[in-house]
Amino acid sequence: MEISLNRLPLLKLGNIKNLLVDKKTKCKLLSLGFIPETAIKPVFSNFSGNLRAYEVRKAIIALRDTDANKIRVDVSI
Amino acid sequence: MSANENSNAEKKCKKLSSQVVISIAGNPNVGKSTIFNSLTGLNQHTGNWTGKTVESFEGRYTYKNTCFKVIDLPGTYSLISDSEEEEIARDFLFFNKDTFCLVVMDATCLERNLNLALKIKEINPNILVCVNILDEAERKSIKINLNKLSELLKAPVIGTTYKNKKSIEKLKEEIYKTTILNKNEKKFSLTESIYPQVIENAISRLVPLIDKITSGKLCSRQLALSLIDLDESMIVSIKNLLGVNILENEDINQTLNDIKKNLRKSNINSSDLKDIIEKSIVKKSEKIYKSCVTLKKENYNEKDRKIDKILTSKLTGIPIMVLLLFLIFWITLIGANYPSSVLADVLFFVQDKLTLACNTLHLPPWLHGSLVLGLYRTLAWVVSVMLPPMAIFFPLFTLLEDLGYLPRVAFNLDHFLRKAGTNGKQALTMCMGFGCNACAVTGCRIINSKREKLIAILTNNFIPCNGRFPTLISIITMFFISSVPIGCTSLISTALLTVTIIFGIFMSLISSKLLSATLLKGIPTSFSLELPPYRRPQVGRLIVRSIFDRTLFVLLRAVVVAAPAGLLIWCLSNTIVGGNSLLKYSTSFLDPFAKLFGLDGIILMAFILGFPANEIVMPIVVMSYLCTGSLTELSSIQELQALLLNNGWTTTTALCTMLFSLMHFPCGTTILTIKNETKSNKWTLISFILPTVLGLICCFIVSSISKILV
Ligand SMILES: Nc1nc2c(ncn2[C@@H]2O[C@H](COP(=O)(O)OP(=O)(O)OP(=O)(O)O)[C@@H](O)[C@H]2O)c(=O)[nH]1
Ligand SMILES: [Mg+2]
Numbered sequence: 202m203e204i205s206l207n208r209l210p211l212l213k214l215g216n217i218k219n220l221l222v223d224k225k226t227k228c229k230l231l232s233l234g235f236i237p238e239t240a241i242k243p244v245f246s247n248f249s250g251n252l253r254a255y256e257v258r259k260a261i262i263a264l265r266d267t268d269a270n271k272i273r274v275d276v277s278i
Numbered sequence: 279m280s281a282n283e284n285s286n287a288e289k290k291c292k293k294l295s296s297q298v299v300i301s302i303a304g305n306p307n308v309g310k311s312t313i314f315n316s317l318t319g320l321n322q323h324t325g326n327w328t329g330k331t332v333e334s335f336e337g338r339y340t341y342k343n344t345c346f347k348v349i350d351l352p353g354t355y356s357l358i359s360d361s362e363e364e365e366i367a368r369d370f371l372f373f374n375k376d377t378f379c380l381v382v383m384d385a386t387c388l389e390r391n392l393n394l395a396l397k398i399k400e401i402n403p404n405i406l407v408c409v410n411i412l413d414e415a416e417r418k419s420i421k422i423n424l425n426k427l428s429e430l431l432k433a434p435v436i437g438t439t440y441k442n443k444k445s446i447e448k449l450k451e452e453i454y455k456t457t458i459l460n461k462n463e464k465k466f467s468l469t470e471s472i473y474p475q476v477i478e479n480a481i482s483r484l485v486p487l488i489d490k491i492t493s494g495k496l497c498s499r500q501l502a503l504s505l506i507d508l509d510e511s512m513i514v515s516i517k518n519l520l521g522v523n524i525l526e527n528e529d530i531n532q533t534l535n536d537i538k539k540n541l542r543k544s545n546i547n548s549s550d551l552k553d554i555i556e557k558s559i560v561k562k563s564e565k566i567y568k569s570c571v572t573l574k575k576e577n578y579n580e581k582d583r584k585i586d587k588i589l590t591s592k593l594t595g596i597p598i599m600v601l602l603l604f605l606i607f608w609i610t611l612i613g614a615n616y617p618s619s620v621l622a623d624v625l626f627f628v629q630d631k632l633t634l635a636c637n638t639l640h641l642p643p644w645l646h647g648s649l650v651l652g653l654y655r656t657l658a659w660v661v662s663v664m665l666p667p668m669a670i671f672f673p674l675f676t677l678l679e680d681l682g683y684l685p686r687v688a689f690n691l692d693h694f695l696r697k698a699g700t701n702g703k704q705a706l707t708m709c710m711g712f713g714c715n716a717c718a719v720t721g722c723r724i725i726n727s728k729r730e731k732l733i734a735i736l737t738n739n740f741i742p743c744n745g746r747f748p749t750l751i752s753i754i755t756m757f758f759i760s761s762v763p764i765g766c767t768s769l770i771s772t773a774l775l776t777v778t779i780i781f782g783i784f785m786s787l788i789s790s791k792l793l794s795a796t797l798l799k800g801i802p803t804s805f806s807l808e809l810p811p812y813r814r815p816q817v818g819r820l821i822v823r824s825i826f827d828r829t830l831f832v833l834l835r836a837v838v839v840a841a842p843a844g845l846l847i848w849c850l851s852n853t854i855v856g857g858n859s860l861l862k863y864s865t866s867f868l869d870p871f872a873k874l875f876g877l878d879g880i881i882l883m884a885f886i887l888g889f890p891a892n893e894i895v896m897p898i899v900v901m902s903y904l905c906t907g908s909l910t911e912l913s914s915i916q917e918l919q920a921l922l923l924n925n926g927w928t929t930t931t932a933l934c935t936m937l938f939s940l941m942h943f944p945c946g947t948t949i950l951t952i953k954n955e956t957k958s959n960k961w962t963l964i965s966f967i968l969p970t971v972l973g974l975i976c977c978f979i980v981s982s983i984s985k986i987l988v
Contacts, residue, residue, distance in 0.1 A: 224552070226804045229726075231556040232356030233806055234390050238557070244583055248592040249693040252702070254809055258390050259579070261586075261809040263689055265696070268804045 202277050207253070207269035211243050215274035217257075222271045230272070234258040241274060297345045298457045303371060303398055304382035305391050306330075306353025307810050309410040313382055313438065314350035316446045321827040322350055326682040326815075327706065328808045329353070329724035332363040334370060341450045344458055357397050357500070362723045369515050371401055375497045378457050379405045385415035385422055385437070386578075386811060388571055392563035395431065396472070401497040406456050407435045408449060413442075414813060419574035427570045441816060473558045476544045477551075480506055480537040487529050492520065505530070506537060507551050582811050586686070595690045602683075603779065606674045608772040611751060614666035615768075621665065625658035648848050652901075656844025659897040660836050663748045668832060671744060672824040675712060680815035684709050688807055698787045699794030701725065701805045704734040708786060711741030713828065716947040719955055727803040732961060733790050735952055739944040739969045740786035742779065744832060745893040749939045750778055752896055756919040757932035782940050789968060797964070835947075836893035843887050843894050844901060851905035861902060875974055876934030876981030878926065885938065890946045895939065930984040934977040941973030 209215045217239045220227050234257045235241070244261065246253040254263045264272075302310045306328035315322050318337030324330060335350040351370055352363035371379065379402050383391035388409070399405055409422060428435035436452045438445040471478045484502035492498065496516070504512040505524065517523050524530060538548070546554060588594055629650060636646040678684065684706055692702030703725050710718035718738045725731040742750060754771045794800065851861035865879030872882040880902045888895035900918065903925045922931075943966045944952065953962045 220553075222804065224549070227552055228356065229804070229806065231552060232393075233808070236556055236560050237553060239560075245586055245590055247590055247689055247693060248595055251696065252689060252692045254586070254590075254689065256579075259387050260390055261579075261582075261811075263692075263702075263807040263809060265692070265805050267802075268806070 203273050203275050205270040206241065206243075206255070206264070206272040206274050207266040209241075209243055209274055209276065211246065211253075213276065214240055214242050215276050217241055217272060218275050219273040220271065221273065222268075226268070226271075233262050234260060235262075235272065297347055299347045299349070299374070299377040300380055300453060300457070301349040301351055301370060301374065301377055302380045302382060303351050303367060303394075304353060305355060305384065305387075305394055306808070308353065308382045308384040308387075308391065309440065310353060310382045311335075311350055312440050313380070313408065313410065313446075313449070314348055316440060317346075317348055317450065321823060323827075325676070325679040325684070326810055326813050327679070327685045328810065329363065329703075329706070329721070332366075332720060332723040334366055339450075341454050342458075344454065346453065346457075354394065356394065357401070365511065365515070368512075371398060372497060372500065372512075372515070373519055375402045375495075376404075377402075378453075380408055380453070381405050382408045382410050385409050385412050386418060386420060388420075388422065389563060389567040392431075392566055393559055396559050396563055399431070399433065400472075401500045405433050406453060407431060407433050409435060409437045411439065411813075412437045412445075413439045414811070418578035420578065421572045421574070423570045423572075427566065430566045430569065472562055473555060476541060476546065477503075477506070477554070480540065483533055483537065484530070487527070487533060488524070491522065491524060491527060491530075503555065505534060506541075507555065508548070579811065585812060586809070589683070589686045590689055599687060599690060600776065600780070602678070604772055604776045606671065606678075607775050607779075608768065609674060610667050610671045610747075611772055611775070612768045613670045617666040618662055622658070622662040625662055629654060629658060644852070647852060648845055651905075652848025653841050653845045655904075656840050656847070656894070656897050656901055657837060659900065660840040660893055661833070663752065663896065664745070664836060664893055665829070665833055667747055667751065668744055668829045669825055671747070672713065672828045673821045676820050676824045676828075677815055677817070679709075680813065680820060682810050682812045685807060685809045689809060692805075692807075694787055695790070696802060698790040699800075699802060700730045700733050700790050701727070701802060702807055703805070704730070704737075704790070707734050707738060708741050708783065711738045711743060713744060714832065715739055715741070715743045715944055716951040719948060719951045722955065727800075729794075729798050729800045730803065732956065733793050733798055735955060736793060736961065736965045736968060737786045737789045739948065739965065740782045740789065740941060742782055742940055743892065743945075745836065745891060745945070746895075746939050747775075748893065749896045750775060750936055752918075753932050753936050754778075756922065757927075757929055778936060778940060785941060785972060789972065793968075832893075836891045839891040840894045840897065843898060846887070847898060847901045848905060851902065859905075861905065865902070874981070875938070875977035876930050876984070877938060877977065878931070880925075881931075881935055881938075885942055888945075889943070892939075892945050928984075930981055933980055937976045937980065938973050941969045941976060943970045 203218055204215075206215065206217075217235055217237050219237065220230055220235065222230065239257060242256045243253045244256050251266050252263055253266070253269065254261050255269075302314055304310050307326060307330070309324075311322045311324045311331050314320065314335070314337060315324070318339050320335075320337045322331070322335050322337075329352070331350060331352045334352065337348050337350070339346050339348065349370070351367040354364040354367045356364075357368045357371065379398060381395045381398055383395060395405070395407060407427070409424060409427070412422075415422065422437070424435045424437050434452055434456050436445075436449050438449055473481070481499055481502045484505060485498045488496075488498040488501050488505075492501075501512070501516070501524075513524060541547070541551070589598060632650045632654060633646065636650060687709060688702040688705035691705040695702050695704050706724065707718045707721045710721045715738055718741070719735050722731050722734045722738070725734055751771070754774045755767075758774055759767045759771050847861065850864065851859045853860045855863070865883055867879065868882045869879035872879050881899055884895045884898035884902065887898050900921065903921050943949075949962060949966065952965045953959070956962060
């Protein structure tokens with residue numbers, strides 16, 4: 202099942218499928234490790250819940266929900 | 279001492295005929311600047327967060343009679359530029375493909391680091407790989423087979439740790455060996471195909487055409503790749519360098535069209551191209567990673583996550599932040615108290631001796647007055663008031679920085695910054711502002727969106743830099759805690775200071791909001807923030823570094839400004855024209871205006887004279903009162919308070935002076951930096967006007983209210 206990354210529950214593993222963003226953002230995300238077929242896990246969020254930290258390729262990267270909702274992940278793993 | 283070392287290296291280098299150039303590249307926060315410092319003995323700033331270095335720096339060292347010029351590049355995640363500092367690094371690597379590149383990797387995050395190493399190797403096969411931060415890897419039970427890594431990467435690999443001097447010597451030896459000894463053998467290029475066949479074919483068709491235009495000066499393989507992918511910033515960079523637009527070339531254009539057709543035939547459209555390129559590299563680094571690294575504990579980051587929970591959670595995140603701020607100020611305040619008074623005693627004792635000497639030598643009174651009572655006394659003031667708090671504050675702050683706490687602050691504050699229409703990285707630049715606003719303005723380069731970067735630059739000045747702390751602290755101690763029972767004075771004054779600073783942060787947010795609603799309208803762009811692993815700082819090294827490097831540097835700047843300012847004040851107050859001194863004339867000219875805002879002419883003039891360096895504002899105020907009055911000696915805070923009270927200071931004056939210190943025009947250095955960074959007179963002017971106007975408004979409100987109440 203495919204959902205947007207911002208809906209992935211905390212500490213649940215997902216598999217990145219697709220980045221539905223403009224070219225420039227895509228470059229940035231790809232180089233940060235958000236590459237299709239990579240496992241990703243939300244690890245904690247800030248107090249407003251609008252910003253969450255994701256563990257991807259052993260690094261912790263924080264994204265806002267407005268950006269994370271453009272990343273599609275598969276949760277059936 | 280270290281600066282000396284480097285100038286020695288410079289001298290030695292001049293004698294040697296040849297020079298080897300090495301650039302240091304790698305992901306952000308992997309310890310590039312730390313290695314640069316160990317190699318050159320320089321003191322480049324380091325810190326545990328992404329984007330500490332935003333400009334490239336140069337240094338030199340000699341080893342076995344060879345001169346090495348080292349260039350510390352800003353960290354990059356990829357070679358596709360995204361922000362200014364990444365572009366600097368990419369352009370350097372790209373346009374200097376014959377220089378030797380030291381690729382630094384973080385042993386605890388090797389897989390992602392390998393990506394960049396592979397990409398750099400594509401541009402420049404002459405790399406030496408340095409696997410750094412091995413101590414942390416060991417702590418986390420990550421085992422890395424360096425020999426295997428070297429074999430797979432086809433490049434020399436060396437492991438380093440900053441605590442281990444031997445590993446740095448080994449690094450020097452390895453650099454020497456690879457650059458000088460087997461200069462010829464090591465020139466191999468990585469021609470193995472990484473990408474899918476269609477892309478590889480396309481590359482090999484473009485390469486000869488590109489070589490013709492650039493005469494082999496640039497890395498044609500990488501350039502071909504960016505042409506296929508239409509990387510605009512790269513094409514612009516090349517145009518700037520060669521003066522030709524590569525896309526205007528007939529042959530290239532035709533070939534590119536042809537290539538596009540082929541790609542479409544193989545079901546690759548241009549939007550997928552980036553993914554495919556990136557994925558191929560990732561696959562390769564994954565393969566290398568798996569065969570070189572063994573993890574004893576799969577979840578070695580568990581502890582960091584636990585700390586993160588506490589530092590960022592709903593309940594504790596913000597309170598801990600405020601508490602830490604409070605704690606730092608408190609230690610600074612109580613720690614600085616005693617040394618400050620000792621320093622003052624010593625320096626004023628010297629003043630007495632100087633006066634005595636002047637008297638015995640029968641020097642004319644004006645000479646004694648201008649040099650000792652003007653110049654020396656102001657200097658003594660600035661040093662005794664500034665040095666101790668700085669020497670305590672800077673190391674404490676660097677400690678937090680090295681631990682890796684600052685990105686967590688950005689994480690916590692992003693919510694507010696988002697409301698203000700900007701992004702969480704602004705919190706990082708705000709933190710830097712506590713040290714020095716000018717440095718913070720340069721640091722704003724880490725923000726990729728132009729609009730948000732401008733906002734960060736224009737609002738940074740609301741964060742009081744180290745030069746303004748002494749003003750705030752001394753006013754708080756004199757006027758706001760006198761009625762507090764002895765014993766908790768330092769706690770109360772710290773609390774007041776913290777409140778003042780938080781008010782500054784608040785004003786910074788408000789003005790960000792104001793700007794993004796008016797002059798700098800726009801929607802927030804995408805935002806990502808790396809939260810690095812917590813690292814154990816090396817306390818000894820940290821203290822030495824922050825005292826010698828930052829404290830003395832800032833102090834020197836203040837001293838250079840304070841000396842002539844003190845001289846000027848003395849001369850003005852002792853040049854009598856028509857019954858009144860020039861000082862009196864100028865301050866009474868400013869007086870009516872200043873009174874409107876709860877200040878007085880002298881305070882306003884001190885702020886104006888303090889334009890080159892904020893540190894001297896309070897000393898000038900005191901000097902001016904001293905020069906006009908009969909008092910000449912000040913040894914305790916009570917006497918100082920009496921002096922101010924005698925000159926008409928009230929609680930309102932104190933409050934307004936604090937507010938104006940928090941919110942007024944940036945200092946000269948900061949203004950210059952803003953001009954440099956924005957390249958616009960308009961924005962420089964706005965950065966001057968915005969805080970000044972807001973400050974005056976606040977002062978006006980406070981003084982009006984107090985006039986009504988009293
Ligand atoms: N434990 C440990 N920490 C290190 C080592 N080398 C560097 N550090 C720390 O890692 C952090 C980052 O170091 P920097 O030298 O600023 O990193 P950088 O690569 O220049 O970072 P950017 O300029 O942001 O690209 C600092 O806090 C250093 O103290 C090491 O060998 N071991
Ligand atoms: Mg650096």
